[in-house]
Amino acid sequence: MFTSRPIGFVNSPYKSTGDIPKGLGAKHEADGVLAILPEFEAGLTDIEGFSHLIVIWEFDRAHGFELLGTPPSDNRAHGVFATRSPRRPNPIGLTIVELRRREGVELHVRGVDMLDGTPILDIKPLLSIIPEEKLRRGWLAEAEARKPGD
């Protein structure tokens, strides 16, 4: 067990959850800044060399959890571990962003889907990918197939 501590905060154009594109075909191309606390700056050494970062953050405005819920991308309920619902047993969010540039403790990134002010817990380099032909997307692919042209 550990108690989470922010290593920084997200500057995002999204001030409330209603602002965040959701559901099928939602594009996450918003620019934002990962503002890292000065005490952690040394931890950013060499991060400039990576094109994409995994940002682990805290759903700090979600309360409690729900094991079954209906995501915006479907009209059927799914298990929380098969969705990106914010109402999780551990309120941990994850976003892959493109690193555009670093300015000191500021990482300028594309692809934020967090609320402004979201606490950042960790950043990891994206090191490898799953080939597209090997990826299956379960209920999401089915929901997309039911709603073509979104």
Added chain:
Amino acid sequence: MFTSRPIGFVNSPYKSTGDIPKGLGAKHEADGVLAILPEFEAGLTDIEGFSHLIVIWEFDRAHGFELLGTPPSDNRAHGVFATRSPRRPNPIGLTIVELRRREGVELHVRGVDMLDGTPILDIKPLLSIIPEEKLRRGWLAEAEARKPGD
């Protein structure tokens, strides 16, 4: 802030950190089981449809953190946020596994790199990928280039 709570534990062939393949060219193809606690079983609904899962877990046997460290894949120090070091401000690990089958609360997966008994904090479906031609891997690609044939 939140206090982490396990949603389950990893059954892995790795009993100590020395057993885990590390460094350049390390393959993570070990089979393991994500044994979810019965109280969270409903959260697994529909997870069978996904080929790959993002497992978020706790480095429960790491102590403290180090902002600069030398990973096994290089002989140079890098910032913790540019590496997968276990000694992180928030001791959060992340592994993408292939879901082979589900048996009740047991998710049989391939690709574990966690120690046996590792607490699982969250599971998310892998929904999208970054095209390989857009991915840059920074110091890791450079370290690989210096050690060909690993």
